[in-house]
Amino acid sequence: MTSSQKDPLSRLGEDDREGAVRRLQEAYADQRISHEEMDERLDLALTATTYGRLASALDALPEEHPGTPSTIGAAGGRIHRRGRWRVPRMLKVESAYGRVRLDLSRAIIEDPVVDIELRLGTGGARITVPRDAVVDVEGLRTGWKDLRYKAPRRSRPGGPTVRISGSTGFGRLRIRHALR
Known part of the structure; x- marks a missing residue:
């Protein structure tokens, strides 16, 4: 909206x-x-x-369109992103089977909100978010195993909001905040 x-x-x-x-x-x-x-x-x-x-x-400005999502996909094998990589505003991750590892702790995040849509079959996934990030998993459906995520007791303002949606099949999704 x-x-x-x-x-x-x-x-x-x-x-x-x-x-x-x-x-x-x-x-x-x-x-x-x-x-x-x-x-x-x-x-x-x-x-x-x-x-x-x-x-x-904002009168008379054209409506903002978030654009098309960037997609990372693999039928089998691993999907692994870490270090200094540019995180798009909308990221779609698709894997039929295999492990998924996304580490956003040192990534370049230019937008205040990042949407990550997961389409996972079998195999586990782990997402590491920046220490000051706010994580929203309202749009996520888990299949076989439950989500493992514990929100930090204290959060610092100013971090990005990472919204994770989509579905996981037979693997477990773990989300954690970076230590530093």
Whole structure:
């Protein structure tokens, strides 16, 4: 749901504000708005407390489209990503059988929200997220074994939100936060 579809009087969250700032910066970079107009709209977006006020900062800008997801797939064998790799806004991981290891702890994450869609058959999966990340597994369906994830007692603000959705078959999914 975009900010224009939400109740104009409801309070907005930091993710919505950050998304609006990003849209304004992209519009300026694409020369859709002038420098002065960007300054005015940024001021509106940064001081907005409701969706209606935020929508006025984004008037006449094209709707944001998240784009197409990047896909990592393997029929068999392993899928392994670690170190400094660029995490796309939307990532689809497909594996019929075999292990999946995604380590986002040192990855380059440019977006405040990352969507990871899993389509796993057999074989386990382990995802390591940054220490300050917020993990959302609401859209995930597990098959044979339960999800293993323990949210940290204390979370620091400013980290990305990692939304994990999709389905796992006969393997176990483990999600953990990086130690540092």
